[in-house]
Structures are given as structure tokens and as C-alpha cells.
Amino acid sequence: MTRQASKGSNASGGSKGSRGSSSHGLEGIVARSMSKISSSCCCFIALEQLRSPRRDPRRRNSQLLSSVIRHRMLSTRKSENQDIHSLLLCPDPSRRLERSYGSPKPLGHGGFGHVYRMRHRMSGDIRAIKVIKKPSDSSEELQSISNEVYALLQLDHPNIAKLFEYFEDRQAIYVVTELCTGGNIGELDAQVDDWDEIRLLFRDVVRAIAYCHSEGIAHRDLKFDNCLITDCSERRCGRMAKVIDFGLAGFAKGAEGGTMNEVVGTLYFLAPEVLKSQDPMNRYGLECDLWSLGVMLFVVLTNEHPFCSTAAGPADAYRRISNGALRVSCLRNCGALAIESEDLLRSLLVKEPLNRCTAAEALLHPWLQPAGESPHHGKTEPRTEKLDSLVERILSFSRFSRFEQAILTVAAHEARPRDVEELMEVYSILDVTQAGYISRDDFRRALKVSDVRMSKMETDAVLDSLDPDKDAKIQLTDFLAATLKPSHVKSEKVLEELFNFFDFHGTGLISHEDLKQVLGQELACHVAVQARADAQGVISKDNFKVFLLKAMDKLELQIQNEKSLAAMMVIK
Template sequence: MDPEEEKKISSALSDVKISGSIFKHKNEGPIKEVYKITRKIGSGAYGEVRKCYVRESGELRAVKIIKKKALAEDERKKLKNEAEILRQLDHQNIIKLYEIFEDKKYYYIIMEFLTGGELFEKITDEDFYGDFTEKDAANIMQQVFRGINYCHANDVVHRDLKPENLLLESNVTSESLGGKKSMKIKIIDFGTAQQYKVGGKSKMEERYGTPYYIAPDVLNKSYNEKCDVWSLGVILYILLVGYPPFNGSEDKKIIDAVKKGVYTLDEPEWDDVSSEAIDLVKKCLTYDPEKRISASEALEHPWFKKFAKGEKVKKSLASKALSNLKNFRAEQKLKQATLAFIVSQCLTKEETDKMGEIFAAMDKNNDGMLSKEEISEGYEEHFGIPIDDEELDKIFSAIDTDGSGAIDYSEFLMATMNEQQLMSKEKLKQAFKMFDKDNSGTISKQEIREALGNLDEEVADKMISEVDDNGDGEISFDEFERMMNMVAGAKSKGEL
């Protein structure tokens, strides 16, 4: 190959963008080869939810099994819309989609398994709600606002926020409240979510939502992303006093009350609520969306500063993470893709919790992504010296594998987690199997092309040649493992 052609292919390879979202796709194989499906944990009009286990690792997940014949055309569209939007979202407070299977009769949606139930169930449980404090409300609402602010920053509007669509990651009892145990919230049900240019002049017109929580601007069929903020204002109101601001004996009466937009803060229950909380309720339930607070502005509100302290991050842990971030290198695109797969598909909650706290602490503007300024601030805070622009550019060049201009949550995990944990033999086998679709024991050029979105043949050849030690044109597991374990840079292997 002449040098000019070689240069062209190398340039095309360096332009390949790697994101965990490419692995959240429709899986063509039979689901039972990948998952062991066990007991039913819920059911609805279109199907049921069951526990399932990854056969390779034993990891517990949830599978939503949906009967195709039960779905009308608009319901199929909603399902596809939800899957497409969840593929793109990468946030600690948004439910995680792993992959989708399909056969003649059913769709199978593989999601993370959450054990805590609906927030709605908790706030209607007198034993639980009796011990519920304003600090607990602030902890919950800060997480939900963070998730929605991230959505809005990525031009996604949820359009059906309500307590039933907020799940607790794990079970919380009244004894575990009062700051003794953090309630991790996950936003679910993106079926009516919409890609929408936030900050643009166009308005959405379709009427979606639930009577208690729907914004008046949605009822008027001219609205923007701030319809979500109104819904969060209603949820906040309920968390603070136990009943909704707009009520009625039937849906029509509730809708009429919402259209008027008149609510009261004069009932005795409000006597023990802080002035900061009342002010935030008013700002969220401002009738005119142009004057209504944004999700980003809400997160800067004094109420959160006063009541939602957040988890205190251990300084030594944060310093180790930042050191790993600085030293992360994964020059080969195949290594980047493998790490993206492991982070996207193979990590457990226990493995990511600590890094999640550090990420949230560094994300000063709460948009769910780390900018160069936020990374720089983190360094100065933990090491006492600023990081120069050249070093910062190197960090972003190595870690921002999807080329977004910011470091998202999965990219942060990829760069900061302990390598021995991230690249255990078990996880490497899972990743290898993902590429090796025909179970031949080697990864072919065609398998790489398919896994990474139909790359050009020459680019796939180049990816293989970087790893193919024996020159047979394919990658064995030994070659794959050697590539992954190659010491690149000086990333610390210390425990995190």
C-alpha cells in the first residue's frame, strides 16, 4: 500500500467515534442463548416484566416482554421511540437500557433491575411518609432535576413526569431515612419523550402527560422543555405536603384546575415547610413558561444548597480517580470499543457507585457531562495546582471517544476505574463473545464491521492489523487479551 493510501486509512480510523450507545442495539440471536429468564415481577396491558440473568456473568437484569399483537401502531412507535432515546442517554438518574431482542411473537427489552419500587408507592405509604423529611425531598428532587437537566442539555424532553415514573434503585424503609441511607432515583418511561431543540423558537403541540402533572402550556398545545419543570413542581409540592396542587373528583375537573393554574400554599401543612422550598415550588409552577425557572436554574436554587448536601467524596479516592483520568490511554480503536462495551454492558451498581459520586461532585453545572473547565477545577481542588491546556487537550483526546467535546458518565468510568476490575478475565470474555458472533473463537473483519456500525473494509483491516500478532487476518482471544492488558501510559492499577 502506498504511503498516501496508508495515511488516508489511518486518518479514517482516527475519525471513528466510539460510544457505548452502539452496543444498545437490537440483538438478532435468540434471547435464551444470552439470558436465563426467571420469575415474573410485574405485568401490564401489553406484557410482563421478569427477572433475567446474563448467562456469561450471572448479572441480574430485568426483561420487559411485550406481545407484538397487543400493540397498536402508535404503541409500536412509542416503544421504538423510547428505545432510540434511551440508547442515547447516559446518566446515573435515568434507567439504563442494555439491549433489545425480538422474535415472531415478542419484543424483549433488557433494562437494569431496580428493587426499590415506585416513588408513588412510597409517598402513599403512611409509615414511610410519616418519617419523610424536607431533606429527603431535596435529595430526591435534586437527582430528578439533574436527570432532566441532562435530558434538556441533550435536546430531549420527557413529557410525562410523575411519581410513578420515578423508581428507587434499591429498597428504602422508614428506618433508613433521615440521611442514614441515600435514595437513588431513576427516571423511567421515555415512550412519549421527544427530541426537541431546547432554546429554539419552535413549540411542541402534541398533548401528552397525566392530569395531575400536565402543564397548562401542554393543554394549550404550545410548549417547550419547561413542561417538564412544571411536572417536577407538582411532584415537589406532593413530596412536601402529601397532596397535589391541582385536584378534582375526575380527570376533567383536574384538567380544568390545571388550566386555571391557581393553587394554594396557605394550608396548615405548609407551616413547617421552609421558605426556600415554597419559593422553588412557586418558580416551578409559574404559569407563563417564559418566566418559569429552567431545570438548570432550579439546581442552583438556595433550597438545594441548604438541604441537599450530597455524598461527601473521600479525598484520596477522588485524587486516585483524577490521576487515572490523566494517565488513561487506549490508542487502538478496538480497545476503546471494548472498554465502551464493558462500561455499557458489564458493570454492576456496586462497581460504579464510588465513581458515580465523584462524577456528580465534579459536574458543577449538573448537566451530566464534564467540561474542560470542570476537569481543570477538579485538578486544582485535589492537587492544588492547575492543569495546563496542553495536558487538558491530551486528556480529552484520549477519553472523549465519541467526540462530543465533553466527557460523559461512561467515558469517565472507562478512564477512572481500577483496570484490574474493569478488565477482569470474565469481562474480557463477555466482550470477546460480543464481537465473535459466530462463536468461531476468533474475531473476523466482518464481525468488527458489523459490531461497530459497518466500517469501511480498509478501516476494519487496519483495526485488526494493530492487534493481529500472528498475521492470520483474525483476532484470537489471546491476542485480544494481550491488547487489553497492554500497559498504555502509567494509569494506576491501585484499588478504587
């Protein structure tokens, strides 16, 4: 089986596999796995069709999923503190998409419908918008949609396409993510592309998987169309990979032996335990994603499927994936890079899931370490001279008001990678396992190795600022928010983005209710007074920007004063 045959439809927004069922036997499972249209998951329809008044209103499901998603997110949180995950819940999802986005252009479509390229009116940025039609009467399908948005709200990783916001009306949910325009990793060619770049891009995918698994989330539809490539000027190769499309995500936190039993995904990328899970006694866990990764890597290196020949049809593919031997000879005929990968592939393509390597273990494999890259991977303690000055910023951040922290968190979330390049470099060094987050213990060790002297009270304050949701993980956006210079917020572009975040309904004004939704009643009143709201509690854009500039000036002065005080204490 060649690479082209093994790939799904080439849609920028990702294409879906389908759900299987145990009631129709082997052929039915295979047919549904290969189908491009799912009978049990949501489908996309064209944007203009959603707005058509000719649709029968009785076919629309008016249940507001946003309230279900919000309750689900908040009920699993360990802290009331504010972080990017909670802030993304604040804008009213019922606000109109057209006020914020325009100029739709189809990006492509998979088995579930259409994804659009649209321009964000306020910033001018181009983003991807996935249109998920709400089913008429299926609670299972509604749960599937809820799962996808819930997963995206939880995830915060540089190798996962960023969720900006989402909208909801009676017909659909609209999920807005960053746009990746560099194709997908299935277009890599081991005969043409730089070997180190291939390894680097696959490592990006493994990092994303390791992070998802640390959150108890299995992607369950890893394939070429869902592993996209985007430009990254900060990198030597100029590109990085990002995982998209969590429509078939499963939640397996704390599972031993697995808790999932749905046959979902795309046949040629499915793990044996997924194919066999139509039996209620057979369940699977997070390990299924590692098998899919192995298939993708094998296909890129050899242009062949690891178990199926070119002529293999669905039924034969099912048998070979379940029981066939790894086609090692294909590797040995494809050059040194493929041969060197054999050990990694043998650890990924193990039919017994409990004997398969984990994503964290795969990250340690020598094959995934391109020349010139020297990740710590836990072998040495990280040291960075920049950490000392950053700790001072984090200490100051811990003393900022809820509003000031919210401003910096939103600014960090919206920041372009090139604007926070140095901060992301420090974050990467501190992320010793390269799994996409920093543990509290790793951060404490980094402070010790870097000779940063702090009292226990100060250390606790720093860690609480970096880990506002109390899950023992320092997430990327929370780190950027606590280390971002207030001066970053002063640019006109960032001021526009921040105003747009609080202007939930795109009216060009910020109401008291908008502020209250994010900050609570007391702080909303304080901000309204300081930002010179009118008699109805409404703040104009100009007044809000002036208020933000003054607030950032105050924060800069506060940081400078604390730095001077710390220097005086050292002298004494």
C-alpha cells in the same frame, strides 16, 4: 384528590399516559389522557404470546427498526470516535433473546403492557426487559418506538435507568435495562420518611431531568411510576432515584417556545400548556417536565394534588390545572418540610411555561440541598487531590488502541457502582452544576485549581479522550472508561461480561464478523491473530480471556512507565 388517585398504575416498568387529539373536544382529550390503553402507541403483550405461531403473520410489521435507529444515531454524531453510545449499536439486534436471558417473571404492566424480570445467563444479573410489540401498519407508532430506543441510547446518567442492550424480531423490540426494586417516589411519606432523604431522592430526579434537557429530550410522562427507587450502598440513606420509560419522549433541541404539540402523558401530571396544545397554534417545550416534578413533590408532601380536590373528576381536573390557583393551604397544614418547599413549588408550578424555573435552576434551590450535602453548583471551583493520578490514566487511555479503548468502555458501562465508587465521587465533584455531565471548560478549570501541569497538546488529548463524540460534554461512562484501572478488567466476572459483549449471537465463540462489527476490518484481523483464532477466524472463550489478560498487563505496564517518565521530568 389524594395521592393514590393521582398515581398511575404501579408497574415497575412504568405505565403510560395516552396521546390526545384535537378532533374530539375537551372530554375526548381528558378521556384519552386518563386511559390506560393507548390507541396510537405501542402496547406490550405477554412474552409467550409473542412466540405463539397462531398469530396472523399479516398483522406483523417486518420493518427492522434497528437499522432506522442506527442510521439516526450515526447521522447525528459529530465524530467517528468510539463511545458507549456507538458501542451499544454494535450487537446484532436480531440475535435471539432466549440465548442471553432466561427465567422470565412478570414485574407488572402499565397501559402499554408487560415488563419482565429476567436473568442474564452469562453474568447471572437480574435485569428488566420491556417488550414493545411492533404495530402492523402505523408509521407513527413505529416512530414512537424508534424515539424511545433512540432516547435511551443517547442518555448516560446515574439517575436514569441504564440501557444494557436491545433485541428485535418480526413481532417486537425488547429493551433491556437495569432493574430497580425499591418502589417509586410516590411511596415516600413526609410524615414517616427522613426529610433529607426525600429531598435527596427528588434531587436525583431533577438531575436526570436537567441532563435530559441538556440533550434536548423532554420525558413528557414524569409521574411516580416512572421515578423508581433502587438500593445504593454508597449513599448515606442507602437509596437513589432513577427515571425510567422514555416511550413518550419528545425532542425539542434548540426550540424557542417549544416545538411539541401532542397531548401525551397522564392527566393529573400534565402541564397546562400540554393540555392546551390540541390547538395547532399552541406548542410547548422542555418546561412541561418541571410542572410534572412540581406535582409529584406537592403530592408527596401533602397527600393532595396542588390544584384538584379529592372529588375532582377528569373534566374538573382539566379546568383546575389550566386555570385554578395553587392550593397553598395544603402545604401550610403539613409541617415545616412542606412549608419550606413553598418557594420551590411556586417556581415549578407556574402556569406560564416561560416563567417556570428550569431544571438547572431548580438544582440550585436551597430546599434540594439535604443536610450534610455540599455540592459546588458552580459557586466554587472544584478541587480533588485524586485528579492528578487520574489525568495520568486518561493520558495513557488516549494512546490506547481502538480495541483497548472499547474494552475499557464496555467494562465501565457494565461496572457496578460499588466497583467504581471513587471514580464516581471525583466525577460528581467535577460536575459543578450537578447536571450529570462535565463541560470541557469545567474540566480545564479543575485542572488549573488542582495544580495539574500539562501542555496544551496534552490537555487537548485528555479532553478528546473524555469527549469522544465531540459534543463538548464529558459523559459518565466515557470518564469511567478513561480512568478505570486495567486491573479491574482482570476479574473473572468482568472477563465473562466482555466476552459476552463480543459474542453477539450467544454461541460461546467470537467470530471474525463479530469483531469486525465493532473494530473494523484491520483491527479485527489483528485481534484475531493475537487471540489465536482458528482457521475460520473464530476465537474460543478461553483464548479470548487469555488475550484480554495479556492486553491489560500491557496497559498496566504502559501506565507505570509513563508515570515514571513524568516523575523524572519533574525532578529535572
